[in-house]
Amino acid sequence: MPNLSRRRVYFTLLVALLLQLLPFSGWLLQIKPDFLLLALLFWLLRAPNICNIGIAWTAGILMDLISGDLFGQNALAYALTAFLAVMYQRRLILFTVLQQSAYVFLLLFVNQVILLMLKSFSGSEYFGWTYFVPSLTGIMLWYAVLHSRLSINIMTRQQ
Amino acid sequence: MDQQQAPRFFIHGPSPFTRLIVFSTLSLALMASDSKFSYLTPVREALTVMLQPLQVVANSPFVLFNNIGNYFTSQQALRNEVEVLKKQAIFHGVQLQALESLKNENDHLRTLMEATKVSSQPARLAEIMYTGRDPFSHKVIVNMGEANHVLAGQAVVDAAGVVGQVTRVFPYTSEVTLLTDKELSILIQVERNALRAISFGHGRDNTVNLPYLPANVDIKKGDKLVTSGIDGIYPSGLGVAIVTSVKTNVSSPFAQIVAAPIAGIQNHRQVLILSSDTTNLVAKDIQQVLSADAKKQLDKKEKTSRRSDAKP
Numbered sequence: 001m002p003n004l005s006r007r008r009v010y011f012t013l014l015v016a017l018l019l020q021l022l023p024f025s026g027w028l029l030q031i032k033p034d035f036l037l038l039a040l041l042f043w044l045l046r047a048p049n050i051c052n053i054g055i056a057w058t059a060g061i062l063m064d065l066i067s068g069d070l071f072g073q074n075a076l077a078y079a080l081t082a083f084l085a086v087m088y089q090r091r092l093i094l095f096t097v098l099q100q101s102a103y104v105f106l107l108l109f110v111n112q113v114i115l116l117m118l119k120s121f122s123g124s125e126y127f128g129w130t131y132f133v134p135s136l137t138g139i140m141l142w143y144a145v146l147h148s149r150l151s152i153n154i155m156t157r158q159q
Numbered sequence: 160m161d162q163q164q165a166p167r168f169f170i171h172g173p174s175p176f177t178r179l180i181v182f183s184t185l186s187l188a189l190m191a192s193d194s195k196f197s198y199l200t201p202v203r204e205a206l207t208v209m210l211q212p213l214q215v216v217a218n219s220p221f222v223l224f225n226n227i228g229n230y231f232t233s234q235q236a237l238r239n240e241v242e243v244l245k246k247q248a249i250f251h252g253v254q255l256q257a258l259e260s261l262k263n264e265n266d267h268l269r270t271l272m273e274a275t276k277v278s279s280q281p282a283r284l285a286e287i288m289y290t291g292r293d294p295f296s297h298k299v300i301v302n303m304g305e306a307n308h309v310l311a312g313q314a315v316v317d318a319a320g321v322v323g324q325v326t327r328v329f330p331y332t333s334e335v336t337l338l339t340d341k342e343l344s345i346l347i348q349v350e351r352n353a354l355r356a357i358s359f360g361h362g363r364d365n366t367v368n369l370p371y372l373p374a375n376v377d378i379k380k381g382d383k384l385v386t387s388g389i390d391g392i393y394p395s396g397l398g399v400a401i402v403t404s405v406k407t408n409v410s411s412p413f414a415q416i417v418a419a420p421i422a423g424i425q426n427h428r429q430v431l432i433l434s435s436d437t438t439n440l441v442a443k444d445i446q447q448v449l450s451a452d453a454k455k456q457l458d459k460k461e462k463t464s465r466r467s468d469a470k471p
Contacts, residue, residue, distance in 0.1 A: 007239040017213065018213060020168060021213060021214055021216075021217035021218075021219075021292075022217050022220075022221075022290070023217065023218055023221055023288075023289035023290065025289075026425075029290070029292075030294045030296045031177070032294075050176065050439050052172075052175075053175060053178040053179055053182055054178060054182065057186065060186070062210070063201065065206050065207055065210055066210065066292055067291065068291065068293075068296075068298065068327065069188040069293070070190050070193050070194055071186075071190060071192075071193035071199055072185070072186035072187065072189030072190040072193065073183070073186075073202070075185075075186040075189070076183055076186035076187065076190070077180075079178075079179060079182040079183060079186065080179070080183065082180075083175055083176070083179040084174045087175060096224075110414075118190070122190075122194060125362070126433050127295050129365065131295070134339045136344060152228055159275045
């Protein structure tokens with residue numbers, strides 16, 4: 001395992017947050033993957049000593065602020081997803097890229113289902129199947145990043 | 160660093176399960192307090208201001224792109240635009256003169272009828288910074304906030320009609336809920352027959368609904384819906400939507416009426432925020448009515464006293 005610095009983890013998370021903040025609109029907004037959650041999962045699986053459930057929860061609070069949702073909605077969903085990721089972390093890093101992607105897809109989906117439940121408690125309607133499109137685009141992005149060995153670049157490049 | 164001493168693949172500190180319990184409880188508590196009480200509003204405002212620089216950085220590529228696009232518009236295009244605008248200005252100028260006299264006439268007639276005058280509301284131009292991050296809530300963030308004396312509840316309009324309402328005010332920005340959002344309802348009136356109703360945002364497609372109207376209601380496709388002005392938020396007569404379909408279902412006593420917003424809620428950079436001082440307006444109206452009543456009663460008394468004076 002390469003020596004990962006805290007700074008690099010936080011920097012990538014910040015970049016993911018910025019990507020999340022990009023002013024998309026229309027169909028681009030509909031298919032926009034959850035960049036922040038993907039970055040979180042990436043580090044949860046690779047650097048669990050730096051990126052833990054607390055970081056995921058904090059990121060969720062920031063997402064609540066950005067989206068103007070009820071405080072704690074995204075935070076709860078992120079914390080639960082992070083827990084599921086951390087639980088099987090030691091087994092997951094031994095999987096192949098494809099197997100890992102399948103599990104991460106499940107995590108993305110679970111995150112959206114939790115959010116959907118919380119949102120319906122606070123009075124939103126059922127959104128239709130397009131609600132789950134970001135999971136699909138998210139896993140595509142995940143697979144592309146891992147497959148193109150960009151991830152190794154991110155992890156090994158010296159700052 | 161402690162990382163060097165122990166094997167790095169063991170997670171230190173409390174177990175994941177403990178962390179999960181702690182953070183879940185925390186977020187549940189936050190959600191409960193945020194939905195039921197408003198303790199967290201100042202916290203939210205402060206944190207939003209702190210996030211502002213990030214927001215600006217994220218917006219900058221798009222702003223730059225727009226600016227570059229503006230810079231390279233051709234002279235011909237600008238000339239054409241100026242010509243069109245000049246023609247429009249002449250046209251509008253003529254209309255404005257007519258409007259001025261009509262307004263005076265209307266005020267005069269209203270005073271004759273002893274009705275209160277329709278007060279004009281000052282407006283300020285705000286620019287849309289970005290749309291909300293959630294594709295299922297129809298909200299936009301504009302560049303005016305508490306610093307510009309924007310208040311929650313003020314109406315937001317454009318040249319064609321109602322856009323929505325300010326729902327949350329931050330120090331330098333504010334959140335505008337569009338009229339297509341599920342949470343927003345507007346008191347409307349059908350322009351053709353002055354029928355009053357309430358329009359609700361649909362939430363998914365960019366349309367509004369008119370629920371709770373009987374199946375035999377007199378609304379046709381193509382009817383224009385305007386604000387009734389009863390709510391005191393929107394001035395009366397602003398365009399809201401045009402009815403696109405009226406369906407009646409045998410199993411339901413209500414008609415299903417769908418209307419499309421008139422205002423270009425999807426393709427705008429700038430909107431007008433109407434600074435309605437509603438509470439003051441209502442108070443003024445009540446005062447006027449009361450003073451008018453008092454005057455009448457005084458007049459009556461005077462008359463009766465004169466009569467009684469005249470008799471003996």
